Amino acid sequence: MLGCGTVGSQVVRLLGEHAADLQARAGARLELVGIAVRDTAGERAPWVPRELLTDDAAGLVARADVVVELVGGIEPARTLVLQALESGATVVTGNKALLAAHGPALHGAAARGGADLYYEAAVAGAVPVVYGLRESLAGDNVNAVLGIVNGTTNFILDEMATNGLSFDQAVALAQELGYAEADPSADVDGHDAAAKAAILASLAFHTRVSIDDVPVTGIRDVTAEQMAQAAESGHVIKLLAVARLNRDARGISVRVHPALLPATHPLAAVRGAFNAVVVEAESAGRLMFYGQGAGGAPTASAVLSDVVAAAGHKVHGGHAPRESTYAQLPVLGPESTAARTQVQIGLADEPGTLAAVAGIYGDNGVSIESVHQQRSDDGVARITIISHVSTEAALERTVAGLAEEPRVHEVISVTRVEGE
Numbered sequence: 384m385l386g387c388g389t390v391g392s393q394v395v396r397l398l399g400e401h402a403a404d405l406q407a408r409a410g411a412r413l414e415l416v417g418i419a420v421r422d423t424a425g426e427r428a429p430w431v432p433r434e435l436l437t438d439d440a441a442g443l444v445a446r447a448d449v450v451v452e453l454v455g456g457i458e459p460a461r462t463l464v465l466q467a468l469e470s471g472a473t474v475v476t477g478n479k480a481l482l483a484a485h486g487p488a489l490h491g492a493a494a495r496g497g498a499d500l501y502y503e504a505a506v507a508g509a510v511p512v513v514y515g516l517r518e519s520l521a522g523d524n525v526n527a528v529l530g531i532v533n534g535t536t537n538f539i540l541d542e543m544a545t546n547g548l549s550f551d552q553a554v555a556l557a558q559e560l561g562y563a564e565a566d567p568s569a570d571v572d573g574h575d576a577a578a579k580a581a582i583l584a585s586l587a588f589h590t591r592v593s594i595d596d597v598p599v600t601g602i603r604d605v606t607a608e609q610m611a612q613a614a615e616s617g618h619v620i621k622l623l624a625v626a627r628l629n630r631d632a633r634g635i636s637v638r639v640h641p642a643l644l645p646a647t648h649p650l651a652a653v654r655g656a657f658n659a660v661v662v663e664a665e666s667a668g669r670l671m672f673y674g675q676g677a678g679g680a681p682t683a684s685a686v687l688s689d690v691v692a693a694a695g696h697k698v699h700g701g702h703a704p705r706e707s708t709y710a711q712l713p714v715l716g717p718e719s720t721a722a723r724t725q726v727q728i729g730l731a732d733e734p735g736t737l738a739a740v741a742g743i744y745g746d747n748g749v750s751i752e753s754v755h756q757q758r759s760d761d762g763v764a765r766i767t768i769i770s771h772v773s774t775e776a777a778l779e780r781t782v783a784g785l786a787e788e789p790r791v792h793e794v795i796s797v798t799r800v801e802g803e
């Protein structure tokens with residue numbers, strides 16, 4: 384094992400407590416031969432066998448049949464995982480950042496070394512969505528994947544929606560409860576979700592998708608007022624990872640952003656720090672994977688499922704599914720990515736101003752689905768406009784046009800609408 388932190392220490396505990404069952408399920412003897420950490424003298428959970436601790440990670444990799452990488456980040460994880468795979472050792476990892484940035488290199492090394500790469504824990508913790516896409520749905524064609532794949536941001540948005548907390552208050556509470564880190568950027572700016580979106584899209588569409596292909600908007604600009612307004616109109620706001628097949632454009636779109644969802648959508652019911660992924664497949668229809676997306680024991684459960692599979696294959700033969708990239712669909716840009724969008728603007732409450740706004744929409748080929756105007760007492764009307772499906776590029780031009788229109792005081796928010 385490489386790493387013995389939040390997840391690694393729970394893997395060690397469960398490996399010890401359930402050794403007999405895990406070995407029986409694998410049909411193989413499982414022996415933990417070493418645990419590489421940064422600080423071998425540091426405090427550890429009482430069940431961690433101190434005699435197995437080492438700071439020589441490369442030396443440990445050289446003598447293991449199965450390497451469980453729970454260090455996180457890019458280096459030294461990348462070098463160690465490549466070393467393991469190239470020498471034929473199976474790798475089990477929960478490292479979404481590494482997979483989303485260097486997936487092709489890792490799969491290439493696995494192919495060269497005749498090795499297997501397992502990564503159930505990399506997306507949505509305990510929720511078996513990697514297995515679901517990689518194996519259960521191998522006989523189907525996926526049309527779309529929509530997921531709440533970051534528990535911290537779902538907790539923050541849920542607190543804002545249900546308890547009226549401001550963004551800052553909700554982040555502070557998430558930190559107090561151990562969901563958010565001292566620096567919450569990776570979660571609140573959407574980077575963690577983007578890495579998971581890239582992995583899900585790669586699996587769903589048999590295409591290499593890297594984190595650099597995923598446009599990201601985090602949740603910093605979502606306000607308690609927006610959450611309350613969403614509720615008034617029967618919606619919730621969730622940070623979604625969205626990956627869609629566009630048959631007409633023969634490509635896929637992948638993105639992460641806050642989105643309005645109808646309160647009746649299955650993802651709207653996902654509360655607190657839970658994760659859920661909805662997969663829409665041609666024959667299976669809609670499937671939903673739901674559960675704990677983070678935390679030591681839930682994530683260790685996913686790691687151990689991979690360890691059991693890996694050990695079974697080592698002893699009895701067989702392999703993890705190879706990387707499937709035969710479709711290699713292009714990842715579409717904003718000119719070919721379709722979305723429905725809600726735009727809120729502050730507008731001079733004067734004759735003709737709404738017509739000017741409608742003109743900007745029309746000139747950019749974006750069709751308006753609904754308009755709601757709030758009563759104004761100060762001469763500035765707040766208008767909420769939802770458009771029919773348009774391309775993201777046309778919508779971006781519309782928003783730019785609105786921002787230049789002198790009678791539009793402010794573009795307050797631009798939010799995607801999903802799930803209707």
Ligand SMILES: NC(=O)C1=CN([C@@H]2O[C@H](COP(=O)(O)OP(=O)(O)OC[C@H]3O[C@@H](n4cnc5c(N)ncnc54)[C@H](OP(=O)(O)O)[C@@H]3O)[C@@H](O)[C@H]2O)C=CC1
Pocket residue numbers: 385386387388389390391419420421422423425440452453454455456458459477478479480504505508676677678679682
């Ligand atoms: N935490 C969670 O809920 C989830 C985590 N994951 C993923 O699992 C992985 C592990 O996460 P987590 O357990 O939270 O991470 P932690 O930060 O809690 O633990 C990291 C471990 O890696 C060790 N480590 C760091 N650098 C080195 C190094 N250079 N050489 C050897 N060991 C090193 C640390 O050693 P030391 O103890 O000495 O500091 C520590 O034991 C990450 O990829 C993460 O994204 C996935 C899903 C959920």
Ligand SMILES: N[C@@H](CC=O)C(=O)O
Pocket residue numbers: 507508532533534535536562570575676677678
């Ligand atoms: N920070 C993540 C957990 C790890 O994947 C989250 O909040 O979901």
